[in-house]
Every structure is written in C-alpha cells, then in structure tokens.
Amino acid sequence: MNPMAMDDGNILIGYKHNAGNVVLADVVAANWSEIDRKHQSALATHEVLITPLGQNKFDDFGIKALFGRCYMFMDAQEPEIVRVARHVA
Template identity: 65%
Template structure:
C-alpha cells in the first residue's frame, strides 16, 4: 500500500548540520587571563577587544560602548561561523599560535597548553574538522603539520563560542 509499512533504510551518511561543526569539543580549558594578556601584547595594547567564554577574541573598532562592543563581537563571530570558517594559523615569537579568521576574530593557542595536551591534540585533530569539510594544506587535503593541528585545536574554541556566544570581557586599549 504505497510503502506505508515498508521499512525505512537508515541514511547512508550522517545528516548535514548547518553550519557544520566539528565533533571534537575539547574539555581542555585555556586560562582566559593568559589569552587576554597575549592578545593585548599582540595588539601592542592599542586595540579594544571582546573575549568569549572559550577564549575566542574579536578586535573592536574604537569608541564603542560595552553594549555596542558585545553586539559587534557577537555579529563578527556569527559572520565567521555562518560562512566557511577559514583559519590562518601563525606561529608567534613567544611559541603560541595565533589563529586568525575574517572579521577580526581570533584564537590564541597557548604553547604551554598545547605542550601539556599534545598527545590528545594529535589524536583528536581530525575530529576538529567540521562535517564534510575539506581543508587544503601543502601536505594534502585534511593533512596537517604541528601548526595545522594546533590551529584546528584553537578553531574548536571558536566553534564552541559561536554555538553559545557569551562575551565575558571587553578589554580596552591603554
């Protein structure tokens, strides 16, 4: 009878989530005070920035009130999250990794945190790739060196912050 009692076949692949997110949600916590101190250092204390609960930071235009700063930060993070979250990881002179995105959104992977959890980062970095995502690197599609693995680790925090955006601090330039 028109397939009413026909057994449904299970989907051949997991349903697509939009926006796509990685499976890995690290339980590792980076100290926000250290991240704030490093962002302040990297900007020569000349930029205002907002910080989300998992450490994602957004550089702000000058002259915003706290309410405007929070709104701007949430909108910038939303725009990164709802587009392709291309990351640009860079090794910093202090050993940390700066992970930049469009719209002045960034993460910092602290060298001491990465070193303390390196084995987990190596084991889990492929789970930090969003569903159906292909990232092209010099090593090939979805193949990562140490910098790329740390970048993926840092990007997980951006995804976590974007899914539950909570600005916890607005830091002002000096």
C-alpha cells in the same frame, strides 16, 4: 582561518570580521597526545582543507591551529565576551 606563529610559541588564529583567538603553547603541550590523536575530529562533516601536505593532512602547526579553531566553534555556541580591546589613535 589564518594561523600565525607568535614569537612566544603561541599561535594567533585570525578569522573574518577582526575576530581571533590564541592557542597557548603550554595548553597544547599539556594535552598534545590527545590533540594529536583526535585532530581529524576537528574537521566539520565533509570538510576538506588543502594544506601543503595534501587534503586534510596536517603538520604539528596545522594540528594546533585546528585545536584553536575548536575554541572558536565552542565560543560560537555559547559566547562569553571577556574583554574588548580597541585601538586608540
């Protein structure tokens, strides 16, 4: 996953194969206490993510990115395409 801060306060998370999702700042703000409290549950069994803070240690940005990644995992279970956007040259 490759999270990137957007100018509007949201986070764009990119994945392989041109897939991605957006973590909306207002959704995070409305649910921050639960997201912050449960962020370690977003890790897969025995998963180790290396961050500048150490193994499986996340700052607020990293916690928000993990939250967004949960949506990708949920979508993988029951995908529902709502829009396809293609670049037209």
